[in-house]
Amino acid sequence: MTDYNFAYLDEQTKRMIRRAILKGLAIPGYQVPFASREMPMPYGWGTGGIQVSAAVLTPEDRFKVIDQGADDTTNAVSIRTFFERTAGVKTTTATAEATVIQTRHRIPEAPLTEGQILVYQVPIPEPLRFLEPRESETRKMHSLEEYGLMHVKLYEDISRHGHIATSYAYPVKVEGRYVMDPSPIPKFDNPKLGDMAAIQLFGAGREQRIYALPPYTQVVSLDFEDHPFDPSRADHPCGLCGAEDSYLDEVIVDDAGGRMFVCSDTDYCSARQAAGHTGKDAA
Amino acid sequence: MPQSQTLSGGFADPARQSAHAFRSVMEAMARPGSLHDITGAEPPASLSVATGAVLLTLCDTDTPVHLAGDADCATVRDWIAFHTGAPFCGPADCMFALGTWQALAPLSAFPTGTAQYPDRSATMIVEVPQLSASGATLTGPGIKDNASLSLPETRAFRDNHALFPLGLDFIFTSGSRLAALPRSTEVR
Ligand SMILES: [Zn+2]
Numbered sequence: 001m002t003d004y005n006f007a008y009l010d011e012q013t014k015r016m017i018r019r020a021i022l023k024g025l026a027i028p029g030y031q032v033p034f035a036s037r038e039m040p041m042p043y044g045w046g047t048g049g050i051q052v053s054a055a056v057l058t059p060e061d062r063f064k065v066i067d068q069g070a071d072d073t074t075n076a077v078s079i080r081t082f083f084e085r086t087a088g089v090k091t092t093t094a095t096a097e098a099t100v101i102q103t104r105h106r107i108p109e110a111p112l113t114e115g116q117i118l119v120y121q122v123p124i125p126e127p128l129r130f131l132e133p134r135e136s137e138t139r140k141m142h143s144l145e146e147y148g149l150m151h152v153k154l155y156e157d158i159s160r161h162g163h164i165a166t167s168y169a170y171p172v173k174v175e176g177r178y179v180m181d182p183s184p185i186p187k188f189d190n191p192k193l194g195d196m197a198a199i200q201l202f203g204a205g206r207e208q209r210i211y212a213l214p215p216y217t218q219v220v221s222l223d224f225e226d227h228p229f230d231p232s233r234a235d236h237p238c239g240l241c242g243a244e245d246s247y248l249d250e251v252i253v254d255d256a257g258g259r260m261f262v263c264s265d266t267d268y269c270s271a272r273q274a275a276g277h278t279g280k281d282a283a
Numbered sequence: 284m285p286q287s288q289t290l291s292g293g294f295a296d297p298a299r300q301s302a303h304a305f306r307s308v309m310e311a312m313a314r315p316g317s318l319h320d321i322t323g324a325e326p327p328a329s330l331s332v333a334t335g336a337v338l339l340t341l342c343d344t345d346t347p348v349h350l351a352g353d354a355d356c357a358t359v360r361d362w363i364a365f366h367t368g369a370p371f372c373g374p375a376d377c378m379f380a381l382g383t384w385q386a387l388a389p390l391s392a393f394p395t396g397t398a399q400y401p402d403r404s405a406t407m408i409v410e411v412p413q414l415s416a417s418g419a420t421l422t423g424p425g426i427k428d429n430a431s432l433s434l435p436e437t438r439a440f441r442d443n444h445a446l447f448p449l450g451l452d453f454i455f456t457s458g459s460r461l462a463a464l465p466r467s468t469e470v471r
Contacts, residue, residue: 018308018340022308025312026452026465056306058306216426
């Protein structure tokens with residue numbers, strides 16, 4: 001640990017990130033620019049989330065990292081190890097035990113509580129980027145609340161597919177003001193964004209943006225009166241724990257191409273199994 | 284002024300103490316009206332412990348600071364300059380402003396951000412004689428139903444909220460406690 005500053009980043013960088021976090025909390029859903037630093041891992045590995053985690057962690061925290069719902073991917077393990085080494089924090093895979101959770105692509109199934117902070121790794125923070133590549137223009141659109149094009153794009157989906165086809169990074173409106181990209185979580189997770197007891201912080205390293213949702217913030221998935229938002233879920237119970245309320249991954253289980261659906265949130269699934277719940281594919 | 288007063292009173296263990304102090308400030312800003320302890324700083328007697336810790340945690344050479352009223356004295360200037368390196372400036376150019384409620388008036392002198400960059404706005408550190416969860420009723424992001432906070436008045440905060448997404452954000456300090464009121468909070 002003595003080879004590094006606490007949590008790797010120097011104090012001046014942490015102060016800059018901390019100031020950005022505070023402005024983000026004061027203006028929910030607004031993207032605050034910050035001067036992203038080089039981290040000892042590539043951008044695709046969540047350097048934005050790592051910098052936000054580094055700015056909020058204290059030595060007493062219990063840190064959890066999930067990648068697509070799992071604690072044991074290379075990415076999750078490497079980020080967890082990084083903060084064990086540089087911040088001396090204890091880590092955990094249990095959602096309920098964690099005080100700071102860094103995540104890529106999922107919100108845990110278990111409801112988060114007031115003592116917790118959820119840090120998202122964000123690849124593309126700008127929800128209007130696919131409509132307008134120029135930052136100067138998207139910034140103007142946000143300032144004028146020009147979100148008509150976004151609705152047009154969603155409505156085109158409906159006329160083409162009969163429903164809104166966007167199933168990840170489904171855009172939301174925060175407190176009736178800013179349209180925000182919730183990061184590539186499945187839209188199944190969107191309803192958890194609003195009214196959450198925990199603090200939610202979003203960090204985009206390459207794009208140098210931080211944004212935030214304070215607890216109990218109103219977050220609404222964009223939709224239309226005749227096509228209300230539908231947080232669709234595969235129509236199966238989990239094969240291992242039998243859960244009917246969790247987000248599922250389809251996994252191939254044998255060489256013959258056998259498949260089963262299992263909870264994407266591995267901590268949620270194993271806790272249910274430990275409590276005696278079983279699914280039809282449980283060994 | 285004795286030099287020792289300038290040199291002392293910073294964080295003894297800056298990385299860890301500022302991490303703890305920031306969590307207090309962040310929780311306060313994320314949950315408007317909630318009260319938090321913040322310690323670790325020993326600023327000159329005219330500043331509260333909480334104000335000292337907030338300054339040490341958030342200010343540096345990149346953050347112009349405006350000192351209002353009695354806070355604008357050599358003792359305070361020397362302490363802030365030595366421990367944070369922050370430059371001093373008038374109200375219009377500051378990122379942080381420090382003073383009592385009376386000394387900080389009029390609020391219209393401070394930057395509230397721009398339409399495209401509402402974050403380029405001042406954070407006001409307001410020294411108040413006492414801080415308690417009573418008085419004005421607060422609602423908005425970060426607040427489950429409603430919260431109460433002893434504010435020096437209500438009208439100024441209603442006017443500030445009306446500017447949203449522009450506006451000022453407030454950190455109230457008293458002794459070793461703090462609370463915050465971002466622009467997003469509705470005050471009644
Ligand atoms: Zn399961």
